[in-house]
Amino acid sequence: MATEWIQTSCGMCYVGCGVRVQMEDGIALGIEGDPNHPQNRGNMCAKGKAGLMNLYNPYRVKAPLKRTNPEKGLHVDPGWQEISWAEALDTVGSKLQAIRDNPKQLYIQGWEITGDSHLWLHAFASAFGTPHYSSNGSPTCGKVxxxxxxxxxxxxxxxxxxxxxxxxxxxxxxxxxxxxxxxxxxxxxxxxxxxxxxxxxxxxxxxxxxxxxxxxxxxxxxxxxxxxxxxxxxxxxxxxxxxxxxxxxxxxxxxxxxxxxxxxxxxxxxxxxxxxxxxxxxxxxxxxxxxxxxxxxxxxxxxxxxxxxxxxxxxxxxxxxxxxxxxxxxxxxxxxxxxxxxxxxxxxxxxxxxxxxxxxxxxxxxxxxxxxxxxxxxxxxxxxxxxxxxxxxxxxxxxxxxxxxxKKPFQWFPEGGTDGLLEKGGNILPLPHPKAFPGRTPTKPVRNDLAEIFPLAPHFHTLLPLTAEDHERYGLDYGLEVMLHTPTNSLLGSFGDLKVVERFYRSIPFIAGFAVEINETNLFDDIILPFPSYLERFDFNAGPSSRQLGPCGQDDWFWQVRQPVVEPAPGLRHPQEVIMELARRVGILDDFYRLINHTFRLKEPYALQPGRRYGATEVIDRTARCWFGEEHDLKWFQEHGVIRYEKDVEEAYIGPFLQAxxxxxxxxxxxRGAELKEVIGQMGLDWDFSDYTPLSEWLPCPSYDAVKKGEYEFIAVHYKLPYVYGSFGNDNPLINELCERNPYAYGVLVNADVAKAKGFADGEEVWLESPVRKVKVKLKLTQCIHPEVVGIAGHFGHWSPGMPIARGKGVNFNSLLPTDLEHIDKISTALDHCVEVRLYK
Incomplete structure (x- = not known):
């Protein structure tokens, strides 16, 4: 049997490490870190090593599905029926076409930053005309x-x-x-x-x-x-x-x-x-x-x-x-x-x-x-x-x-602005990001995420479940009618209280989503579109490490193009091509091309042309040649994996060179606070303006007060595991085995002295109750936790039939969180992630 090693980029999280995949007769047998890649220098984490399990997951979605049961709910069987791509795209396209007169009725959950989908869906949202695009995964992600x-x-x-x-x-x-x-x-x-x-x-x-x-x-x-x-x-x-x-x-x-x-x-x-x-x-x-x-x-x-x-x-x-x-x-x-x-x-x-x-x-x-x-x-x-x-x-x-x-392959650098202060951050891609300085002038909302009354926030999706409860309260005369989403499990990862989130998803008449496996978010879908694993697809942007989140200091700048190591399973399509086809069916393809050209700095002769049809590989090839020269086309990246440039002192340590x-x-x-007070007064809302101050003051969270008053005993907080990324990979048998062998993963941490004083034993199952949810948990006693705190790891607590390995294990932390304006940061829109809880038998 012939053995070969194919270079590509890991997609088990957003880091995008360089990997080498061992292949024999078209079968992927193993994954190793690429020692020549500046990102990971040959290292791999447990998530990356487990990637093959996702590729060969027997529960993967490999054909479009449609819902046959009109009822929707957290535990309602959708009654999936396999359909053709033509029917799936016709259905999604017709629903999008129906709201063209009011494009704000479309919401796109676009967090899928292991590849191109995030940026492509953002361009689709702009071409369609909706402001309701979510570029972040959790209720706290990047908020500050x-x-x-x-x-x-x-x-x-x-x-x-x-x-x-x-x-x-x-x-x-x-x-x-x-x-x-x-x-x-x-x-x-x-x-x-x-x-x-x-x-x-x-x-x-x-x-x-x-x-x-x-x-x-x-x-x-x-x-x-x-x-x-x-x-x-x-x-x-x-x-x-x-x-x-x-x-x-x-x-x-x-x-x-x-x-x-x-x-x-x-x-x-x-x-x-x-x-x-x-x-x-x-x-x-x-x-x-x-x-x-x-x-x-x-x-x-x-x-x-x-x-x-x-x-x-x-x-x-x-x-x-x-x-x-x-x-x-x-x-x-x-x-x-x-x-x-x-x-x-x-x-x-x-x-x-x-x-x-x-x-x-x-x-x-x-x-x-x-x-x-x-x-x-x-x-x-x-x-x-x-x-x-x-x-x-x-x-x-x-x-x-x-x-x-x-300085390569383009030049970008932060710039000063208002009052001589730093205003414009540097970014290799010419994409806007809502800024906290100088902020935006508040106005009465026209958006369902209330962006207009959060003039200093970067993104706003945490408000969507609240406005869905009562549009008129916020002066809105419409709701969301169509939602598109990536494979991200936003129902469990992007919001809080499941009762509120369930009502939000049920309020949207039509939802279509990509899926690798059928997670809890997909249970609310009307159409499911199969999504290839990272080992089956091409991506020009193999994660944000190259463009926004790479190593700092004088470590080399680099770029890698992801390539598939196996042919996509029958019935799968590249997501870039699916997005282009939907744009064509809705009549926005030329505008979409214009925005993709802007996003990826595509100039003539590489820019996408109106009226043309492109495959994913052709777009990636044109982009690679535009950025790195004719000699660095897609074929070059397939053979060499990664391109790298040395950074000089001015790129690595910008402080002394910053003109701001x-x-x-x-x-x-x-x-901004004074302006907002006027708008909120006109709307008749009860609003907390205490954070609109030029010098920070400490103000307590609701959980702090609840514990101080004796209403609850503990404050629950979330912490990360190095081998779990969001709700990605939770149905992966290797990652599940790691979690089962580590009592700190599926278990809930409690201070040992406090637990023993309350009569709790290590490994004992007890009830954990927050103001919005009660769940059975297994305790793990430890000295390494504050005595007033309960620690909950990872993103667990699954029940979807499409995730049989993960089902019924661990706790979903977000579902414990009250979701209302009282628990939203009025500056950043972050949802309060410390919650008062009690433990009892």
């Missing part, structure tokens, strides 16, 4: 980190510079240990950094994978990250006097003068913010060419510097006060702040490739944990401020911004 990065660093996400960092604090994230983009790359960098002596401090309610690798694990009460960060800032700024004054003066809005109403003092002629120049004792605009020494301390007639206001504000959060909120001992907080400030090495420089750069080898990283709260934006922003006041942003050793800049200031004071929150 992306907009904050765009206006406070310049990229899409953040990464500690593990090549040079000496002191790294992880808050509510398992970065480089159990999660995050570029995972198989950064985990080696993390191991190397720890081996050379970098101190790792993990602040998290759960001492899980990250905590086990830390030099110091600091358990924190959920939903109190704001207080922790503000207290750290107080110790640094007021007790220790450690901050990068030169950076703050010249690279931030710290010297901008603020008047008594909280707004900038502005030059009457130009409208620009004013600063006080200590060199000649004059008030000037921030970009005056004669400005030498902008003051960040001390009042002038025009106002007070925003940095002075910050110092004064954080003084309210002494470690003793925040100990009562966070349960972190005051001495521990001071110890961390002192070590962090010393490690930042204010004033130090280093030389890389002959270029002298600021050297700040200390940083704070955060992600999902702080984002997922009612006041999620302000749980995160003070954590970012810790890096900014140290000058540790986009410089060696500090916090870096992913995908922010590049970073914010420490969010004046525009006051402006």
């Amino acid at each position: 980190i992306h907009p904050v990065e765009f206006f406070a660093a310049g990229g899409f996400h953040q990464q500690p510079d593990l090549h040079y960092c000496n002191y790294c604090i992880l808050v509510g994230t398992q970065f480089a240990i159990a999660a995050r983009a570029s995972f198989n790359h950064i985990l080696r960098d993390m191991a190397d950094a720890r081996a050379r002596g970098m101190k790792l401090v993990v602040v998290d309610p759960i001492g899980g994978f990250a905590g086990s690798k830390a030099d110091q694990w600091v358990p924190i009460r959920p939903g109190t990250d704001t207080a922790f960060a503000l207290s750290m800032l107080h110790v640094l700024l007021n007790e220790l006097g450690i901050y990068d004054a030169e950076f703050l003066k010249h690279k931030s809005n710290a010297p901008y003068l603020v008047g008594p109403k909280g707004l900038y003092a502005r030059d009457p002629a130009s409208g620009k913010p004013m600063v006080f120049d200590a060199a000649d004792q004059k008030t000037k605009v921030y970009d005056d060419p004669t400005l030498k020494d902008p003051a960040i301390i001390g009042a002038s007639e025009a106002g007070r510097p925003s940095f002075e206001l910050l110092k004064e504000h954080v003084a309210k959060y002494s470690p003793e006060k925040t100990e009562e909120i966070t349960t972190i001992p005051a001495a521990t907080l001071r110890q961390i702040a002192k070590e962090f400030g010393a490690a930042a090495s204010i004033g130090a420089t280093t030389v890389i490739d002959g270029v002298e750069l600021p050297y700040r080898p200390a940083c704070v990283d955060w992600a999902k944990g702080p984002q997922g709260h009612k006041h999620g934006f302000h749980q995160c922003w003070p954590l970012k401020l810790l890096n900014i006041v140290m000058g540790a942003v986009s410089v060696p050793g500090g916090i870096l911004s992913t995908g922010a800049a590049g 200031r970073l914010p420490i004071y969010l004046e525009h929150f006051l402006q």
